[in-house]
Amino acid sequence: MIQQITLNENSPLDRLNTLRLPCTARFVAEVYSIRALSNILQSVTAKRLPRLILGGGSNLLLPNTLNALVIRPMLKGIRLLRTDGDRVIIEVMAGESWHQLVMETIARGWFGLENLALIPGTVGAAPVQNIGAYGVEIVDRLYSVQAMDRAGQLHDLRPEECQFAYRDSLFKQQDGEWVIVSVRFALSKKPQLVLGYGDVIQAAGEHPTPLSVANAIIHIRSQKLPDPNKIANAGSFFKNPCVSKSQFERLKAEWPQISGYPQSDGQVKLAAGWLIDQVGWKGRRLGGIAGCVGMYEKQALVLVNYGGATSHDVLALSMAVQADVWSRFSVKLEREPVVPIGAYDESA
Known part of the structure; x- marks a missing residue:
């Protein structure tokens, strides 16, 4: 019979995030029942540490050390x-x-x-x-x-x-x-x-x-996106940005090939992948001798870890892409993956 909860200290999360970033969490709790979940949330550990809820780990940008209680809901049905x-x-x-x-x-x-x-x-x-x-x-x-x-x-x-x-x-x-x-x-x-x-x-x-x-x-x-089991990635790394109608018209006048999708609030949504491709980041790598991170060669919106990358490498690449898109188009790109700010302990 499966225990209702397992709690491990100083537990690695390397295989529990699809970017395969090295990370050690202070505590990781796997919960298999609603009662167990309630108990862990009311525990002393949960009250004195930040909490991170971890599902498939496909939308996370983890630091090397995570001074937090990581909760993995394992409930099935x-x-x-x-x-x-x-x-x-x-x-x-x-x-x-x-x-x-x-x-x-x-x-x-x-x-x-x-x-x-x-x-x-x-x-x-x-x-x-x-x-x-x-x-x-x-x-x-x-x-x-x-x-x-x-x-x-x-x-x-x-x-x-x-x-x-x-x-x-x-x-x-x-x-x-x-x-x-x-x-x-x-x-x-x-x-x-x-x-x-x-x-x-x-x-x-x-x-x-x-x-x-x-x-x-x-x-x-499957044709556009790399399998995270083969090439570590977090899917689409940036949100498709929205701009005002007037800004879109100015962009369209300078770059006629740009596409825009009108939104119910009057703004226009742009394709982030197209913007990233235009500033030369599609298929380009950064970090290390061979480049440990890069924007995927088949889809510029996807950031991939080719092996050995850390959260610092990923942040450096994402900021470089954001800076180049802003410089060319005056459009701000926002990351999709969640960075657990407040759960860092860089001194550990």
């Missing part, structure tokens, strides 16, 4: 809560694999998540970043989030309470204050395909289905 006509409400525990969930829902005839196939990480981590791809964000399919506060009390939060924005949420803003226990989704028995991208339409076939759309996106992502 997928269940159907209720059916209302074509609508189904399901609950998924935080420790489940996100991609496996997408494929499982398709197999069970619960549709709506297919555009989010092959996104790495766990279900519990997905609302933190409000993950999205190919015209769908998790908030579009969310029913509620069950999360535990720092006092060990459970809360059922509706989408409007989660303060979702582009790659942002209450859970990201208040890092360490909340631990997501489970996520509830409102899906459909009737496919309602989102096909707003030409490459997806082409790859999904003449008569697309939820499965063919998921397989098309898996194929597209």
Whole structure:
């Protein structure tokens, strides 16, 4: 029988973050039940140290030493809560694999998540970043989030309470204050395909289905993005920036090939990968003799660790890219991966 909790001191996180950055955490707690999670949050250790909630580690930029309590929710389970006509409400525990969930829902005839196939990480981590791809964000399919506060009390939060924005949420803003226990989704028995991208339409076939759309996106992502099991990376490293309409018009006049995507608030979203490519960083490396970090040769938006990189190497590269994009376009790039500020202990 699996213990409800395991607690290790001075534990390495090298294999628990997809950038494969060397990091030693003061404590790492793996929790396998809601009661165990409540107990660890109310412990003396949790009260005297900063907390970092770790899912699949695909959106983290870790320091060499992390003076914190790292909590890994290992809760498992997928269940159907209720059916209302074509609508189904399901609950998924935080420790489940996100991609496996997408494929499982398709197999069970619960549709709506297919555009989010092959996104790495766990279900519990997905609302933190409000993950999205190919015209769908998790908030579009969310029913509620069950999360535990720092006092060990459970809360059922509706989408409007989660303060979702582009790659942002209450859970990201208040890092360490909340631990997501489970996520509830409102899906459909009737496919309602989102096909707003030409490459997806082409790859999904003449008569697309939820499965063919998921397989098309898996194929597209596999062609563009490196497998973190083969080349260490954190996926898209920068957010697609938004600029005012007037700034976009000025950029368009100087660079006619630039693309912009109008937003509901009147701003225009730019493709960060295109900006990075234009300033010459696509396929370029930095650090060490051979260059231990670089922007991926097939997708300029992806920062990769070719081996031996530290958080300092990654930060140096990201700041160099940001500086060059700002210098050329006067556009500020923002990192997607979370840096656990306040959990550093550089003197250790």
